[in-house]
Amino acid sequence: MSLISQLDEAVEAVHGKSTTSPVIGVVLGSGLGAWAETLQDRTVIPYAEIPSMPVSTIVGHPGNLWLGYAGGVPVACLQGRSHLYEGHTPDRAVFGVRMLARLGCRAVLLTNAAGGTHPAWTPGDLMLITDHLNLTGRNPLVGPNEAEIGPRFPDMTHAYDRRIAALAREAAMDTGVALREGIYAGLLGPSYETPAEIAMLRGLGADAVGMSTVFEVIALRHMGVRCGGISCITNLAAGLGGAPLSHAEVEETARMSRDRFSALLSAWVKRVGAAISGSPSWRGGAA
Numbered sequence: 001m002s003l004i005s006q007l008d009e010a011v012e013a014v015h016g017k018s019t020t021s022p023v024i025g026v027v028l029g030s031g032l033g034a035w036a037e038t039l040q041d042r043t044v045i046p047y048a049e050i051p052s053m054p055v056s057t058i059v060g061h062p063g064n065l066w067l068g069y070a071g072g073v074p075v076a077c078l079q080g081r082s083h084l085y086e087g088h089t090p091d092r093a094v095f096g097v098r099m100l101a102r103l104g105c106r107a108v109l110l111t112n113a114a115g116g117t118h119p120a121w122t123p124g125d126l127m128l129i130t131d132h133l134n135l136t137g138r139n140p141l142v143g144p145n146e147a148e149i150g151p152r153f154p155d156m157t158h159a160y161d162r163r164i165a166a167l168a169r170e171a172a173m174d175t176g177v178a179l180r181e182g183i184y185a186g187l188l189g190p191s192y193e194t195p196a197e198i199a200m201l202r203g204l205g206a207d208a209v210g211m212s213t214v215f216e217v218i219a220l221r222h223m224g225v226r227c228g229g230i231s232c233i234t235n236l237a238a239g240l241g242g243a244p245l246s247h248a249e250v251e252e253t254a255r256m257s258r259d260r261f262s263a264l265l266s267a268w269v270k271r272v273g274a275a276i277s278g279s280p281s282w283r284g285g286a287a
């Protein structure tokens with residue numbers, strides 16, 4: 001079955017359970033899934049009930065599609081994602097965000113838990129992603145290209161949309177939430193990085209490091225969907241802190257940051273939704 005057919009089958013299954021027509025997609029990373037429960041008039045669909053949708057096996061990624069409203073904006077929200085280190089291929093790992101695009105989302109806001117490479121940063125900081133480094137050695141677009149989905153060679157100059165980033169800054173001011181900015185480095189995982197690798201990443205310009213997001217942004221830009229991203233800095237990367245790194249620490253820090261994160265994300269969704277509804281000329285091409 002072609003990718004288009006798989007996506008259409010998944011969308012049909014979603015439409016059979018919800019009448020919401022989302023304009024914004026949201027992806028919730030490790031420990032950040034509680035935001036989905038703030039949606040109004042919501043419908044929850046387990047990934048296992050969506051054809052071709054990979055199911056996450058990682059703690060902190062519940063594996064549900066939520067559809068509902070955030071501040072009056074219709075939203076489709078992935079509560080958890082799939083990763084290559086679970087055994088998924090790159091094209092399978094991005095099926096969820098491609099489905100968001102096929103459902104009609106005109107912008108997707110991605111979130112993740114990440115390690116900070118700045119010694120001055122502290123766990124719980126929130127970082128607006130301004131660009132990324134794909135250091136996995138993989139790409140979800142490898143293989144035959146389906147022209148109906150996107151071009152063979154998509155432009156990634158503005159992978160993280162400037163207008164959406166500006167709206168995130170405004171949302172941070174609205175809510176009084178401090179928002180750092182920086183470059184996210186995506187690595188394969190699942191092992192955490194060595195101190196030498198973190199020093200290398202810092203030299204390359206990375207401000208945060210994680211095991212997700214970059215494939216999703218590539219796939220979305222391929223489909224002409226604008227993207228924004230925020231990392232929750234859940235720990236200082238290897239060599240910068242004194243304690244051993246653990247996924248439990250990631251989840252706990254994300255949980256402690258939940259209120260600030262939720263307030264910022266809700267305000268961001270509201271502003272992006274207003275921008276889309278107030279601009280008939282809104283396009284998938286980056287602003």
